[in-house]
Amino acid sequence: MINTASEKSSIYSMHKYWGKKPSGELARIISKFSKIGDTILDPFAGYGGFAIEGVLLNRNVIINDLNPVAAFIAKNILNEQIDIIKLKELADTLKSQYTNFRKEWYGFQNGEITTILRNATNIPLKLRIKIGNRFKEVTLSDEEQRNFLKKEQSYQIKSWYPTNILIQNARISAKSGMTTADLFPKRALICQSFLFDLISNLEDCPEKELLRFTFTSNLANCSKLVPPILSRGDMSQGAWMTGFYIGKTYLENNVFHYFENRLSKTIKGKECYLQLRKKNHVKTSYKILNEDAKHLPLPNDSIDFVYTDFPYGDTVPYFEQSQLWNHWLNNEVDYENEIVVSDSPERNKTIIDFKEGIDRSVSEISRVLKNKKHFVFHFHSLSGEEWNSIVGPLKKYGFSFQSCEVLLQKTLPPRQLNRCNTIKGDFLAIYQKNQEAVNDRCDFEENFKDKINKLNANDFYDTNELVVLCIKSMLETGFDSDIGFTAIIEKYFSYDDNRKKWRKL
Template sequence: MYAMHKYWAKKAYNVINTFIENFTDKGDIVLDPFAGCGVTACEALKLKRKAIAIDLNPIATFITRMTAIPVNLLEFKKTFEKISHAVKDKINSLYVTECPKCNTKAIITHTIWKGPSPQKIRFWCPYCKADSWKAPAHIDIEKIKEIEKIEVPHWYPKQTLIWNTRVNVDESMSVPDLFSKRNLIALSILYNEIQKIPEEQKDIKNLMKFVFTSALPQTSKMVFVIKRRGKVEGKRKNKQPEVGSWVAGYWIPSEHFEINVWRCFLNRYKRVLKGKKESNEGIGYHYKEAENFDDLLRNSSIYILTQSATNLHNIPDESVDYVFTDPPHGDRLPYLELSIMWNSWLGFNSDFDNEIVISNSPLRKKTIEDYRNRMYKAFMEIYRVLKPNKYMSVTFNSRHAEVLYALLTPCAEAGFELVNVLPLQASAPSVMQDTRLGALRGDLIITFWKPIVRRSYDRLSKNDFEILVKKTVEEVMSKRGITMNQILREIIMVLLENRVLLSKEETFKILRKYFVIEEENGRLKRIERR
């Protein structure tokens, strides 16, 4: 069911399920303040817990709701048939071609473009009942010219993307630039039809929009071409190209696919239908969305909020039993920037100011300091709403140790105490276990405890923690294949275990004093004994 819609950094649902089961009982409240596509919330519901799913990104809370909500599959199928009846032929008429074998009308399913020219066409011939490839013929070129002259018949979003070369967006790029003219026309026809679904069928209407946004990436120009070589009729030849998929960023490869919009929509509809069968079985009518926190306590099972985790005003003090969350990991993914393609179609506005992220966009002041300050506010709020003597598990993966500092130091400053660190692949976590790894790699789950009485950090004297850092580095350095990043990760874990808070700058000061170190752009490059 989590394959219905793309979202980034989805975590293994079975691991989350095990953690929730371990740390909570039936009826307990599980909070995920950086919910993403809602895996924590859905797993909590499956286990008959109550869930609070919060995310600043409107598409994230939309995906969460659409994944968990029970739907009448018969009504969903009927509505799809209606849409198909109304627009399928109209959309397919934009992709008409001629089958070179039988000279009858065929439908283009894929076109490979190189810059402004179509290179290769894949089509379905209903007469030959065959799926074949051909070079664009005169009729195809004429068709494209004709389409270029047509106006897009219905509304489509014209929003500009946020300038950020790291995600391949230049100063002037906007949402329509992501689609070919033909696909933009087809998408506008399709979305217009979905909008006609009456409000009485609100859930089905939203689910159809969910199918639509789920299909969007494959309808865009961001679908790259995978070329393979292999044996064709006994000889080594180029095999037919295969369809890539949108990963992240708005990169439009010079050679890309243009896929028939109806085909994409149909494929995603089938995927959503399958996913909803699964979620109906796993969650079903245990799903009841709350209007406010009291409602969650009394009659409901899930509270979904599109807001910042830095202000949890709608959740009372000491009311949550467990937090499982996967916070934004520094500069890895600028979620709101990347979600403009989806949010703009659905008419959702995004609160860019409050996003916790490190972004390279020159238009945003999203520095590591901003990230750290907001993360601190969020952890203060999470600490406030969590019941004392309860736990919070945070997943973490970053290429840069300074992001670990920016994430974990605020967490400790807020009052949380480190319990253990496990690799994400862990199966049955136990609160008693302390399995700090010699070399921490990959995704980690770091579990913290909210003490009954808040205790302050910095228990060790300055001299003692200098010795601690030195000893840790010496121990870690003796391990083979250890990276600089792992050394810093190890230091921060040891510090947290010893209830010491140290900034990255202070750590570096100690390292400089006792070791010969090489730094580059604030990062540790090399370290040697003096």
């Protein structure tokens, strides 16, 4: 029996996506602002946690995301027409088809290579070998390295793999001319393309889609993007976080071994979701859209509750980072309409575009939401300009501020204030659509001063806490001019270098 959020975590571990919202938080928000049978919407849904929780709480859910891989992930998680036995049978068929190939590329003495430590020029330095249930590490001699490379270099890959050029962006280490294929060492590319071809040749069915899903969830594991955690040893695995940075050394994992590991995770998450769904008594529906949130194909006044987690300004260029998956899936991506601030010289994505995009999507949220109903959003930004992109349109399109909640996780030193644009914690703002609302907003700075008057003069405060006070004042007063949080904080506080905290002036 699965009850707790931690038990549900297997559903959230099925695939990577950046900024996934935790299950418990989403369930709490949905329960608080909607009732059974309501139609609820998340226009920037990402992984689809909102749909998972909404369906399990017997709401009719609509989720949307312009990133095709987000829709692909959500579809595979939410699809209930899955026969786990058939999935396992198909996986067994694949296994029998790749056994010899796997031996050819990963067989080593009487065991199997599970991980290869390579340097930045792809020279294999060390192997981790599995023999029965034991593991051992082997350092390769110069001659073994040469033979290892020779075998890869002389091999002509027969099946398809993506060669798309990545969008150049120094911020995420996507260098000029770099391709998706360049993210993989040759051995991994050989095996990934072989495995992908086998999956592609299966007859179309939902179980095949789940195998494609498992394939994409495994791509980064077997690329050049897994850094070692050197403090724990050169073969200790880190995780692919963001971007396409390839370190001085990287760990390349065995494509087939890790695909099977990922498949266990897919099955565990799927079984958990299906088991939870069996407990639902009310017939509900869900819809997954892959549209631009600036033009939602939904009727006016049709939604009972909207929740969203807006794109993170210039913190996560979602579409650029998703190239690893979208290129393998051969997805067409509407980069033009992504709402983002990007450092890429190839993309014209500035704060001005971001503002316009948010403005139009808030206008759509207002159009589809019924009057007096709630709109709740998460937003992670320390940039006053980015906050202002949201606060202005909320006022313009008839939303009245109700309250906000903050759950701070970590402290943030001020030197990061300019570098890191993400609040270390969860900031949740609650609004109501109120067509007759009168704007009785007061002055931002007066409101902020009232807040700091309540702070103890002898206490020390970290940057994050003070930025949160600024944001609260912004939301409460509907302040919609550009604001520099650093300047406001420095006006009323002084910084203590030793404590790395602020004190009232």
